[in-house]
Amino acid sequence: MSLILILIGVACYAQKDINVVKWTMSETQFELKVFSDYEMDVARPNTEIILFRNGQEIIKDSISIYNGYFENRFEDMNSDGFNDILIYQGSGARANETYNLYIYQANTNDFKKVIAFNEYPNISPTDEKGVLVSMILTGVVDYKFFFLKDNGELIDLRITVIDENRDGKEYEKGLKEAKKYVAQNL
Numbered sequence: 001m002s003l004i005l006i007l008i009g010v011a012c013y014a015q016k017d018i019n020v021v022k023w024t025m026s027e028t029q030f031e032l033k034v035f036s037d038y039e040m041d042v043a044r045p046n047t048e049i050i051l052f053r054n055g056q057e058i059i060k061d062s063i064s065i066y067n068g069y070f071e072n073r074f075e076d077m078n079s080d081g082f083n084d085i086l087i088y089q090g091s092g093a094r095a096n097e098t099y100n101l102y103i104y105q106a107n108t109n110d111f112k113k114v115i116a117f118n119e120y121p122n123i124s125p126t127d128e129k130g131v132l133v134s135m136i137l138t139g140v141v142d143y144k145f146f147f148l149k150d151n152g153e154l155i156d157l158r159i160t161v162i163d164e165n166r167d168g169k170e171y172e173k174g175l176k177e178a179k180k181y182v183a184q185n186l
Helices: 002-014 169-185
Strands: 017-025 028-036 047-053 056-063 072-075 084-091 097-105 110-113 123-125 131-137 141-148 154-163
Touching: 017 072, 056 097, 056 110, 131 169, 141 169, 154 169
Parallel strands: none
Antiparallel strands: 017 028, 028 047, 047 056, 072 084, 084 097, 097 110, 123 131, 131 141, 141 154
């Protein structure tokens, strides 16, 4: 009986995965630890992330990673000159990848989770500071525009364009409208 319990314990432990990433920013040591059990039950979070600054825990969060694939990226999503943390969540049909975003807060040397960022696929920065675009691939290309405030608030600009010809003209039209909206309202 004890052998069976040991084997069950080993099997459960074997399903856990731990990823550790370390980097320095603004003369500060950061460490990201990601603990995943990769169960395919997306009704509950299956991954825990812990972010440390100089050895002290500053963020602890539970997220879902849908297909057992871990990836993190560092990219300046709000054009403030500092890299933010993107943690892969999953991919839908036609390479519609979603990520969780933790935005760097320069004034506190901290990171903050951007709520609802992971609900939109293929989000990337544009050439306009703070303006992001989600590119949704469905046979045609749908572009949806957002504004990312420095405090980490994601604002849906309610600007969506559909590029049926996939020539970029609708994207340019949508970006122009987003820039105008931001200049007048934000």
